[in-house]
Amino acid sequence: MSITLDRIMAVNAAYIRxxxxxxxxxxxxxxxxxxxYKVTTAENHKAGLAAGVIYADSKAMLSDRILALRQAxxxxxxxxxxxxxxxxxxxxxxxxxxxxxPFIVVRIMHDGQTDVxxxxxYLDTLRDTDGELKFAQRMVVCDSSRFDTLVALPL
Amino acid sequence: MSITLDRIMAVNAAYIRxxxxxxxxxxxxxxxxxxxYKVTTAENHKAGLAAGVIYADSKAMLSDRILALRQAxxxxxxxxxxxxxxxxxxxxxxxxxxxxxPFIVVRIMHDGQTDVxxxxxYLDTLRDTDGELKFAQRMVVCDSSRFDTLVALPL
Amino acid sequence: MSITLDRIMAVNAAYIRxxxxxxxxxxxxxxxxxxxYKVTTAENHKAGLAAGVIYADSKAMLSDRILALRQAxxxxxxxxxxxxxxxxxxxxxxxxxxxxxPFIVVRIMHDGQTDVxxxxxYLDTLRDTDGELKFAQRMVVCDSSRFDTLVALPL
Numbered sequence: 001m002s003i004t005l006d007r008i009m010a011v012n013a014a015y016i017r018x019x020x021x022x023x024x025x026x027x028x029x030x031x032x033x034x035x036x037y038k039v040t041t042a043e044n045h046k047a048g049l050a051a052g053v054i055y056a057d058s059k060a061m062l063s064d065r066i067l068a069l070r071q072a073x074x075x076x077x078x079x080x081x082x083x084x085x086x087x088x089x090x091x092x093x094x095x096x097x098x099x100x101x102p103f104i105v106v107r108i109m110h111d112g113q114t115d116v117x118x119x120x121x122y123l124d125t126l127r128d129t130d131g132e133l134k135f136a137q138r139m140v141v142c143d144s145s146r147f148d149t150l151v152a153l154p155l
Numbered sequence: 156m157s158i159t160l161d162r163i164m165a166v167n168a169a170y171i172r173x174x175x176x177x178x179x180x181x182x183x184x185x186x187x188x189x190x191x192y193k194v195t196t197a198e199n200h201k202a203g204l205a206a207g208v209i210y211a212d213s214k215a216m217l218s219d220r221i222l223a224l225r226q227a228x229x230x231x232x233x234x235x236x237x238x239x240x241x242x243x244x245x246x247x248x249x250x251x252x253x254x255x256x257p258f259i260v261v262r263i264m265h266d267g268q269t270d271v272x273x274x275x276x277y278l279d280t281l282r283d284t285d286g287e288l289k290f291a292q293r294m295v296v297c298d299s300s301r302f303d304t305l306v307a308l309p310l
Numbered sequence: 311m312s313i314t315l316d317r318i319m320a321v322n323a324a325y326i327r328x329x330x331x332x333x334x335x336x337x338x339x340x341x342x343x344x345x346x347y348k349v350t351t352a353e354n355h356k357a358g359l360a361a362g363v364i365y366a367d368s369k370a371m372l373s374d375r376i377l378a379l380r381q382a383x384x385x386x387x388x389x390x391x392x393x394x395x396x397x398x399x400x401x402x403x404x405x406x407x408x409x410x411x412p413f414i415v416v417r418i419m420h421d422g423q424t425d426v427x428x429x430x431x432y433l434d435t436l437r438d439t440d441g442e443l444k445f446a447q448r449m450v451v452c453d454s455s456r457f458d459t460l461v462a463l464p465l
Contacts, residue, residue, distance in 0.1 A: 081275070085392070165399070172410060
């Protein structure tokens with residue numbers, strides 16, 4: 001028994017759709033109650049540094065983050081367009097799969113300006129719980145360390 | 156009965172291959188005779204505006220468009236490279252599937268200059284007709300509204 | 311009997327992971343002993359020119375190339391992030407599949423600068439040998455001819 005590639009692709013597709021359509025309040029639902037969500041850089045990840053630009057270890061913390069984002073709302077109006085590549089399934093057995101999936105995020109500013117905002121890889125642990133596939137871990141390892149002060153929307 | 160993800164991915168892959176290899180005369184064959192093809196912006200789409208930058212409601216109109224493009228041929232020589240992400244299958248039953256698939260288009264000018272030209276999402280209705288999967292609808296919703304005067308090749 | 315799309319996607323995903331994680335010594339293992347690996351431009355490919363920017367017709371030549379790359383090491387520190395799109399399976403029967411898969415490569419320089427480095431298409435012949443899927447041919451056709459003096463890492 002293992003998790004099909006179709007389901008792994010589907011949850012990846014749904015995750016970025018959630019962010020890119022602005023449905024941020026639904027974003028925490030992709031995670032288990034106990035989870036690890038972290039945004040870090042390749043350099044820090046390689047050095048084994050635990051701290052990240054963003055760190056949350058529960059779904060509740062993710063919801064708080066979205067709440068804060070909505071209330072603060074100081075960032076310039078912008079949208080992301082994520083493209084995720086084909087997933088690498090590293091381990092797959094029982095109800096759990098470990099995957100690595102590359103991504104590119106293009107940012108579209110209010111005036112239409114379009115830039116490559118971030119690239120990197122998602123290091124994921126996916127778990128099948130009551131027929132739903134959720135993230136036990138999603139570590140967002142960004143290739144460049146330039147972006148960190150700019151992060152407003154989730155990656 | 157529903158349409159497999161493999162087939163949905165295959166038709167998406169074939170569609171962009173058709174455009175990016177310059178086989179534009181075959182492009183209308185991806186659509187049903189009665190179809191909706193529209194290029195619009197996220198802003199206009201959100202506002203519920205029916206008009207688009209490009210609008211066609213039949214395969215014949217798409218063929219006309221290619222004919223005009225070939226005859227006019229005024230635009231600077233350029234190529235596109237589309238990358239489509241993983242499809243979101245929103246509805247799937249019987250002979251019809253509704254999908255949302257993100258894309259990024261890079262434009263390569265004659266002198267080799269390479270830019271992100273457009274990003275967005277395809278809002279599709281796919282129908283299985285005599286064993287072939289065709290577009291009943293492909294709405295191309297572009298994230299930025301900057302591009303509109305530049306569109307020469309189909310998206 | 312034919313090769314499943316899942317396996318074709320998996321080998322594509324693994325290939326770029328190998329390069330983007332810097333595990334270059336493992337890169338030749340994606341190829342058969344007798345193989346064709348070539349990097350060329352769309353223009354040269356269309357003109358039928360056999361020569362490429364990079365050319366190797368055996369796995370041993372690919373290993374030599376990596377060795378030279380590691381020893382020379384003159385190029386500025388940089389990383390690639392490949393995103394491959396959905397594969398087009400052109401032929402598929404027995405132990406062999408012919409595929410065309412578009413790609414985009416973003417280059418991340420040491421200082422964090424991020425650019426679209428190359429786009430193009432992989433023209434592949436994949437062969438199933440003892441249960442493993444390997445490249446008999448991977449022709450890397452780049453859309454722009456601007457890049458050629460810059461190629462350091464494999465594409």
